[in-house]
Amino acid sequence: MTLVQLEYIVALDTFRHFSSAAAACFVTQPTLSMQIQKLEEELGIKIFDRSKQPVLPTEYGVNIIEQARKILAQRDLLLEMVDEKKGIIHGELKIGIIPTLAPYLLPLFIHAFTKKYPDVRLQISEFTTDQIVQKLKEGSLDAGILVTPLNDAGIKEEPLFYEEMLAYVSKNNEVFKKTYVLPKDIDPCKLWLLEEGHCFRSQILNLCELRKATSEGGHFEYEAGSLETLRRMVDLYDGITILPELATLDMTAKQQACLRYFKSPAPVREVSLVTHRNFVKRRLIEVLKQQIELAIPDKIKQNKKTKVVPI
Numbered sequence: 001m002t003l004v005q006l007e008y009i010v011a012l013d014t015f016r017h018f019s020s021a022a023a024a025c026f027v028t029q030p031t032l033s034m035q036i037q038k039l040e041e042e043l044g045i046k047i048f049d050r051s052k053q054p055v056l057p058t059e060y061g062v063n064i065i066e067q068a069r070k071i072l073a074q075r076d077l078l079l080e081m082v083d084e085k086k087g088i089i090h091g092e093l094k095i096g097i098i099p100t101l102a103p104y105l106l107p108l109f110i111h112a113f114t115k116k117y118p119d120v121r122l123q124i125s126e127f128t129t130d131q132i133v134q135k136l137k138e139g140s141l142d143a144g145i146l147v148t149p150l151n152d153a154g155i156k157e158e159p160l161f162y163e164e165m166l167a168y169v170s171k172n173n174e175v176f177k178k179t180y181v182l183p184k185d186i187d188p189c190k191l192w193l194l195e196e197g198h199c200f201r202s203q204i205l206n207l208c209e210l211r212k213a214t215s216e217g218g219h220f221e222y223e224a225g226s227l228e229t230l231r232r233m234v235d236l237y238d239g240i241t242i243l244p245e246l247a248t249l250d251m252t253a254k255q256q257a258c259l260r261y262f263k264s265p266a267p268v269r270e271v272s273l274v275t276h277r278n279f280v281k282r283r284l285i286e287v288l289k290q291q292i293e294l295a296i297p298d299k300i301k302q303n304k305k306t307k308v309v310p311i
Contacts, residue, residue, distance in 0.1 A: 005039040006068040008032050009047055013065045014140050016054035077280040084283055090119035093284050096132035097145040100200045100227055104246035109295035129199045136276045147199050147311055148272040156275050161296050162268040162303040163245035167260040168231055170238040180263040183208045192230045192241040199311040204242045207267050207309045245300055265306040
């Protein structure tokens, strides 16, 4: 039994397809298949049911793969301890980030991070919250940057900052005349929302204490895939939407005039760096967290954990 063989069975369990697992391990499919077969012969049991598509682990295989993940994690921890003693910071971090954070948060810290830690490779992808949590548990992601609390015992959350939620209002909307907004001021029939699957949509619905009726709202019903689209819909077609604070920082003076703050205590969303409970690349996560916190604008750093809107 070798560590390489354990890596192969973990990869196959993650991708559930021989060619995809082989590509992830940078080997040919026959090589990966042969090594897994050798391990199965050594153990005297089948780890995978190859008759199924996608490939699935057998009942015994599930336990073996789980133990393999723990062994590989301990291997990584040992290597990290050695590197830390040598003062070396290098490796790879696979990070998932939700779409309502990615275009606004990543530009703030990526350049500074890669310049300070040139030997660390960041592989960043956009996913929904549910996808990130699933991939963390599968081991295909190292960390996630998303909105919390998740209330998942298997996930460790490290809050980074709290950003206010602001109303973006058309000049033709009654709310535009107000200095501060209350959730009850928002007409659900004139509220532009993100499509299903975005946690920020859930937060808006929770904040406004509503469930938008699809049968109401006139002749046109639309749910957007991005915050920028929501803003444009307000500009063009009247109405109101809710934006997180980071999404408002580079607005023009004309756009900022359409922003309205909620009455104190302002609703906020908690943005966190999350990992699986058994994650071992602690030093890499620590320096990533430090760089993100350094890059956050001072105004947002000062926000308090007052009224965190649930997701």
